[in-house]
Amino acid sequence: MGREARLGKVAGMSIGNEIERRLEIVRARIAAAARHAGRNPSSIRLVLASKTQPSAAIRAASRAGARDFGENYVQEAIAKRAELADLTEIRWHLIGHLQTNKARAAASAFALIHSVDSVRLAEALGRAQPSPRVRALIEVNLGAEASKSGVAPDGVAALVDAVRDKIEIEGLMTIPPPAAGAGTTRPYFARLREMRDRLAVQSGLALSELSMGMTDDFEIAIEEGATIVRVGRAVFGERTA
Known part of the structure; x- marks a missing residue:
């Protein structure tokens, strides 16, 4: 083995060790937040937000026991799946906005799509994979932000009713508006949980999943009922792109 190859191997081991260390810390924080809320830590799924991360970082996280990875873009995720x-134990999640023209490719690429926000998109996913139906969450734009995708809160019930026979709706997802402090996101998480609970009663659907909370506020999200947290920076470090 040449000098450059040896240095590359050492660097890879160093990065892998750091990812493993950070992952252990995040898992401990998840467990502590769950216990503080009187919940079972095993009821919370950690999805590592791996947008722009190289395959080597995902492989290192997988060696450390991570199984769920969230990507923002369909083509990037498909390329990483191939690499x-x-x-084979990895589960891929789409956590970014999904364009309708990418629905066919996304339908078979992801274990769970977190960002359905229109009848048109749900219909495209249903046509792409009628059976078994695509597992998905409805993305809710609680902050009414023009720059973000997601259905408005007052349109969620109608959307669920319109697409329930086209996709397998498993719950709701949200990304709160940027805030000065993590504590300001709590009302959004509480509101999503309350919305999910009402919808479950009204629709008769289980709606067991709440995808909410990221690096800066996942512990608050867990206290408010999150079943899925999407964490990237706390495990992979700052993005370089």
């Missing part, structure tokens, strides 16, 4: 095809 990491030997990691």
Whole structure:
């Protein structure tokens, strides 16, 4: 093995060790937040937000026991799936906005799509994969932000009713507006939980999933009922792109 190859291997081991260390810390924080809220830590799924991360970082996280990875873009995720095809236990999530023209590719690429926000998109997913139906969450734009996708709160019930026979709706997802402090996101998480609970009664659907909370506020999200937290920076470090 040449000097450059040896240095590359050492660097890879160093990065892998750091990812493993950070992952252990995040898992401990999740467990502590769950216990503080009187919840079972095993009821919370950690999805590692791996947008722009190289396949080597995802492989390192997988070696440390991570199984769920969230991507923002369909084509980037498909490329990584191909590079990491030997990691058969990985579950891929789409956590970014999904364009309708990418629905066919997304339908078979992801274990769960977190960002359905229109009848048109749900219909496209249903046509792409009528059986088994695509597992998905409805994305809710609680902050009424023009720059973000997601259905408005007053349109969620109608959307659920319109698409329930086209996709497998498993719950709701939200990304609160940027805030000066993590504590300001709590009302949004509480509101999503309350909305989910009402919808479950009205629709008769289980709606068991709440995807909410990221690096800066996942503990608050857990206290408010999150079943899925999407964490990237706390495990992978700052993005370089």
